[in-house]
Amino acid sequence: MTEQIDLTVDFAGIMLANPVLTASGTCGYADELTEFMDVAGLGGVVTKSITLAPRKGNPTPRIVETDAGMLNAIGLANIGLERFVSEKIPVLQRLGTAVFVNVAGQMIEDYVAVAERLAQEKVVSGLELNISCPNVKQGGISFGTDPTLIREIIGAVKKVCGDKPLIVKLTPTVTDISATARAAVEAGADALSMVNTFTAMVIDIETRRPVLANRTGGLSGPAIKPIAVYLVNRVYQEVAKPAGIPILGGGGIRNATDAVEFMIAGASAVTIGTATFIQPNTALHIIDGIRQYCTRKGIRSVAELTGTLR
Amino acid sequence: MENGVAVRHKGVFTAEVLSNQQIRECYYRLNLVLDPIGSRFFEHVVPGQFLEIDLSGLSLPPERHIPAELRDIAARQVLLRRPFSFSDVVTTPTQDGPCVKLEIVYCVLGPATLRMMTLKSGDVLSLIGPLGNGFKIFQTLKLAVLIAGGMGAPPLLHLGGYLRRHFPAVETICFAGARSCEDLPFTLKIGNLTGLVVDEFDTLGVASQVATDDGSAGFKGFVTDCVRHWLENHTIKPEETMIFACGPEPMLAGAARLAADFGLACQVSMERMMACGIGLCQSCAIEVNKGKADETEYKLCCKDGPVFDSRNVIFQVQP
Numbered sequence: 001m002t003e004q005i006d007l008t009v010d011f012a013g014i015m016l017a018n019p020v021l022t023a024s025g026t027c028g029y030a031d032e033l034t035e036f037m038d039v040a041g042l043g044g045v046v047t048k049s050i051t052l053a054p055r056k057g058n059p060t061p062r063i064v065e066t067d068a069g070m071l072n073a074i075g076l077a078n079i080g081l082e083r084f085v086s087e088k089i090p091v092l093q094r095l096g097t098a099v100f101v102n103v104a105g106q107m108i109e110d111y112v113a114v115a116e117r118l119a120q121e122k123v124v125s126g127l128e129l130n131i132s133c134p135n136v137k138q139g140g141i142s143f144g145t146d147p148t149l150i151r152e153i154i155g156a157v158k159k160v161c162g163d164k165p166l167i168v169k170l171t172p173t174v175t176d177i178s179a180t181a182r183a184a185v186e187a188g189a190d191a192l193s194m195v196n197t198f199t200a201m202v203i204d205i206e207t208r209r210p211v212l213a214n215r216t217g218g219l220s221g222p223a224i225k226p227i228a229v230y231l232v233n234r235v236y237q238e239v240a241k242p243a244g245i246p247i248l249g250g251g252g253i254r255n256a257t258d259a260v261e262f263m264i265a266g267a268s269a270v271t272i273g274t275a276t277f278i279q280p281n282t283a284l285h286i287i288d289g290i291r292q293y294c295t296r297k298g299i300r301s302v303a304e305l306t307g308t309l310r
Numbered sequence: 311m312e313n314g315v316a317v318r319h320k321g322v323f324t325a326e327v328l329s330n331q332q333i334r335e336c337y338y339r340l341n342l343v344l345d346p347i348g349s350r351f352f353e354h355v356v357p358g359q360f361l362e363i364d365l366s367g368l369s370l371p372p373e374r375h376i377p378a379e380l381r382d383i384a385a386r387q388v389l390l391r392r393p394f395s396f397s398d399v400v401t402t403p404t405q406d407g408p409c410v411k412l413e414i415v416y417c418v419l420g421p422a423t424l425r426m427m428t429l430k431s432g433d434v435l436s437l438i439g440p441l442g443n444g445f446k447i448f449q450t451l452k453l454a455v456l457i458a459g460g461m462g463a464p465p466l467l468h469l470g471g472y473l474r475r476h477f478p479a480v481e482t483i484c485f486a487g488a489r490s491c492e493d494l495p496f497t498l499k500i501g502n503l504t505g506l507v508v509d510e511f512d513t514l515g516v517a518s519q520v521a522t523d524d525g526s527a528g529f530k531g532f533v534t535d536c537v538r539h540w541l542e543n544h545t546i547k548p549e550e551t552m553i554f555a556c557g558p559e560p561m562l563a564g565a566a567r568l569a570a571d572f573g574l575a576c577q578v579s580m581e582r583m584m585a586c587g588i589g590l591c592q593s594c595a596i597e598v599n600k601g602k603a604d605e606t607e608y609k610l611c612c613k614d615g616p617v618f619d620s621r622n623v624i625f626q627v628q629p
């Protein structure tokens with residue numbers, strides 16, 4: 001006999017069936033996942049980053065495995081706003097789960113144009129602003145590391161989001177993540193998403209060249225988990241909790257224990273990225289595991305877990 | 311999709327190891343029997359498709375079995391699944407549906423394949439498949455020219471057997487090449503009429519020839535040069551002929567050039583580093599011509615490939 005556990009969470013005004021989402025760039029446009037799992041069982045999906053114009057992405061190798069992790073330098077390869085709206089939105093409507101679209105760009109105007117168009121789509125629950133992709137030289141990292149630029153871009157995008165919550169995805173590759181988080185919140189972010197990948201490099205000692213064609217890439221997977229947990233907790237204490245806004249936490253989550261750690265640290269919901277590559281339905285297993293943890297601990301509603309670090 | 315539940319033709323399943331034998335040097339042959347779910351997925355598999363195996367739970371072989379040059383990289387943990395093609399697929403109907411047995415030929419060259427050496431009868435693995443698009447066989451096909459470079463052999467063995475079984479009228483010849491004799495994942499023997507042949511193809515009733523860069527077995531030189539020589543000395547009808555190539559990228563580029571020179575169609579099976587193998591991550595990009603002049607785009611090796619029409623592929627390395 002299991003007691004009914006309330007797994008729903010109110011995430012920046014969006015009711016999620018449970019707190020487990022698939023991370024941007026690790027579940028395609030979400031339609032690919034339907035071949036391997038029942039997507040409707042998820043709390044939500046976050047799509048691949050969408051840019052105004054289609055992007056081919058970087059040359060290969062785009063990934064390399066490391067100890068307990070992997071580096072990627074995909075280069076924001078995506079079909080562009082127009083095709084996303086015409087080809088993918090209709091598919092997303094049938095998923096039966098909350099859809100967050102990740103938005104990226106090279107210039108503020110790009111972000112605004114994409115956000116403005118997507119904000120009109122009913123199926124889109126919210127937007128996740130990728131100001132942290134470490135791979136695009138002109139935009140990406142410079143937006144995400146500079147509080148002044150963060151204020152500017154979020155101020156501009158927020159104006160066109162309508163009633164869709166704006167989630168800002170922070171880069172962990174900064175000296176003071178609370179400063180960038182604060183800038184995002186002050187400029188109108190409705191939620192924070194963290195962490196994106198950590199900039200890293202792997203060298204082939206035979207050729208003395210970096211393995212990735214892009215030279216550097218973003219580190220994800222179990223290797224980053226303890227750092228990500230720490231950063232979530234820090235931003236929760238210093239920024240998110242005082243401001244009353246939720247955190248979408250992730251980085252290296254493989255199982256329910258990892259996910260619960262993030263929630264205790266301060267995340268209201270979690271994202272599963274690299275782990276999906278190894279086991280496509282990891283996220284569903286994690287939901288079951290969270291339910292079991294709640295039962296075992298006598299927690300009636302999973303939302304009570306957030307920020308309970310002692 | 312019905313009520314949000316897709317009818318699945320591929321997915322995650324388990325397989326039990328039947329045997330795992332060393333063929334020669336670094337090459338091993340792994341035989342698996344798929345569970346009922348996997349057997350159903352694999353009932354209609356075609357040569358050139360592949361699967362992803364989770365090898366992360368395996369431990370390393372004893373140090374004395376690890377080649378000295380691999381000792382450092384052996385220590386690296388395995389996180390991601392690894393893609394493998396198959397060299398043979400046998401389906402047996404049973405009362406409870408089909409039962410599929412697979413054969414994989416693998417080369418030990420890194421942390422995951424080193425761990426595969428330890429697999430023994432009864433071990434259970436998690437697999438995802440069948441993935442990607444395999445070789446296409448057109449009704450007009452009369453002559454199939456197979457070019458296998460080094461580790462590129464497994465899917466072509468499967469193709470050879472498949473053609474014999476389903477297209478017995480198609481004449482098939484396989485050219486197997488490698489840097490040297492030890493790098494050929496085959497058993498060689500002296501043929502009846504010709505020189506060295508590949509035992510595995512001979513058993514299938516498929517003619518074969520061997521080429522090594524250093525001349526340690528068969529024709530001395532690149533396998534594509536061996537094929538060129540053969541094509542020059544045979545009268546063939548281009549519209550009835552197809553080249554099927556699998557191997558390192560320079561060899562595939564060579565096969566593409568050869569095909570262009572002789573006006574033949576050619577399908578190449580490509581390889582890329584893959585994080586997911588199922589179209590989620592965009593790591594396995596292959597640059598292809600878009601049709602319009604000078605315009606290219608990236609396709610996914612795991613989803614759109616791994617088999618491509620050689621005319622469309624922009625190879626990263628030249629022959």
Ligand SMILES: Cc1cc2nc3c(=O)[nH]c(=O)nc-3n(C[C@H](O)[C@H](O)[C@H](O)COP(=O)(O)OP(=O)(O)OC[C@H]3O[C@@H](n4cnc5c(N)ncnc54)[C@H](O)[C@@H]3O)c2cc1C
Pocket residue numbers: 360383392393394395396414415416417418419420421422423424461464465580581582583584616
């Ligand atoms: C569609 C497909 C089918 C394959 N079929 C077979 C097969 O039938 N038998 C077999 O032995 N191998 C096959 N491979 C290659 C196999 O996946 C790799 O050898 C394996 O992943 C190596 O893992 P590892 O940890 O032992 O070595 P790693 O340390 O991961 O790799 C060792 C070396 O091989 C190179 N390498 C690894 N994977 C790839 C790849 N996908 N593309 C290009 N280079 C790579 C690396 O750059 C490195 O230099 C296939 C690959 C693909 C993409």
Ligand SMILES: Cc1cc2nc3c(=O)[nH]c(=O)nc-3n(C[C@H](O)[C@H](O)[C@H](O)COP(=O)(O)O)c2cc1C
Pocket residue numbers: 023024025026048049072074076102130133169195196197219220221222224250251252253271272273274275585591593
């Ligand atoms: C192959 C790959 C592609 C990714 N692409 C994107 C992307 O397009 N946009 C984005 O905001 N994050 C992207 N990410 C980052 C993930 O969403 C996630 O934040 C990160 O991988 C950490 O989580 P994980 O360790 O669970 O994978 C990508 C990650 C990987 C591994």
Ligand code: FES
Pocket residue numbers: 583584585586587588589590591592593594610611612613
């Ligand atoms: S390997 Fe992930 S998309 Fe091809």
